[in-house]
Amino acid sequence: MATVHHWTGLEARALRHALRMSVRAFAQHLGLAVATVSKWESKLAATEPRPDTQAILDTALGRADASVHLRFETLLSETTGPMTASPRAWEYESWTDDLDRVVVALSRQDFSSADSLLGRWLDRYKAPGLDEKGLYLFARSTALLGDLRRYQGTLVGLLSAQRSYAGARAVFTQLGNARRIAQLDLSLSVVLEMSGKLESAARNYEALAVDDRLSRRDRARARLWVGTALSKDGRHDYATRVMQSAIRDFEELAEPDDWSAAHQKLALAHRGAGDLTTALRFLEIARTSGTPESPMQRVQLTTAQAHILRTDPATRDDGLRLLDDAAQIAARSGLGHQLRSIEAIKRTCEGAFKPPRR
Structure with a gap:
């Protein structure tokens, strides 16, 4: 919730509107003269309440419920308008809180909420004129917008993510933040892989897997994605060895979600190598570990299981049914890349089992 470190008439008026009170009712609510509130209304940012009155306004805002806080922040955003060069201290706090909410929304594939929260700040501020803190928040917002577009996975979305x-x-x-730069290099490599540029992606992943700018977890992810790119390129034996190395790191780091995702990718690498029994064993490990599944996790696990089952003629029909299930989840959740991948697998199935011409 918003915290105002320095009240002016502008913030006071926004609070009155957020509380949906008249000037007289607001003055009574604060225990002040109507003339005082009227002065704030006329002079806005050109007038500042006395220190004791600042404390009264702090209390009024602190006691307000969440809906009032939301209206208050929105009103101030609208009042100051777009392209404001220097956010207020409370705006920095709200921006930071919103980015935390974006991370949660993306983990749940709640793309609409994430887009709305990011748009609130990126539509208002541009990098020129921001101070160092503002630049950091702007860059984090832009990177998360890239994640949003990447997760949505449409062809246009991948280009937008890259930008x-x-x-x-x-x-x-510009800020000299080496760790964030390396993380973005990792994200850009993921976009390369999703765009089908497997060799380039694998080379980038290999370099980042030993890059000291990244945390050990991110280096392990890079190593896992080396294996993913190699497996997609048909180099399954080497891919499995690289993935197993990443799995050991995730186990030592106590990262159950990454550990689970790695087993799912390892299952697909074994499927590509023709070892369906081992593939199903690793997939079962992935299905029974980690946290409760998000829509993306359900699509990925269901697609992996379908991919393995449809490889065996005895279970082909079960695999195709699971592909349909995965496609429905992907479509409902707006997961464009996963949906395209599923459709490509289905086309491959149809071509492989097309009846001969007479």
Whole structure:
């Protein structure tokens, strides 16, 4: 919730509107003269309440419920308008809180909420004129916008993700934040892989897997994604060895979600190598570990299981039914990349089992 470190008539008026009170009712609510509130209304940012009155306004805002806080923040955003060069202290706090909410929304594939929260700040502020803290928040917002577009996975979305990541990387380079730069290099490599540029993605992943700018967890992810790119490129034996190395790191780091995702990718690598029994065993490990599944996790696990089952003629029909289930989840959740991948697998199935011409 918003905290105002320095009240002016502008913030006071926004609070009155957020409380949906008249000037007289607001003055009574604060225990002040109507003339005082009227002065704030006429002079706005050109007048500042006395220190004791600042404390009264702090109390009024602190006692307000969440809906009032939301209206208050929105009103101030609308009042100051777009392209404001220097956010207020409370705006920095709200921006930071909103980015935390975006991370949660993306983990749940709640793309609408994430887009709305990011748009609130990116539509209002541009990098030129922001101070160092503002630049950091702007770059984080831009990077998360890249994640949003990447998760949605449409063809246009991948290009948008690439632009967002490149823009965020430029700002973090300006700030000299080496860790964030390396993380964005990792994200840009993921976009390369999703775009089908497997060899380039694998080379980037290999370099990042030993990059000291990244945390050990991110280096392990890079190593896992080396294996993913190699497996997609048909180099299954090497891919499995690289993935198993990443799995050991995730186990030592106590990262159950990454550990689970790695087993799912390892299952697909074994499927590509023709070892369906081992593939199903690793997939079962992935299904029974980690936290409760998000829509993306359900799509990925269901697609992996379907991919394995449809490889065996005895279970082909079960695999195709699961592909349909995964496609429905992907469509409902707006997961464009996963949906395209499923459709490509289905087309491969149809081509492989097309009846001969007479």
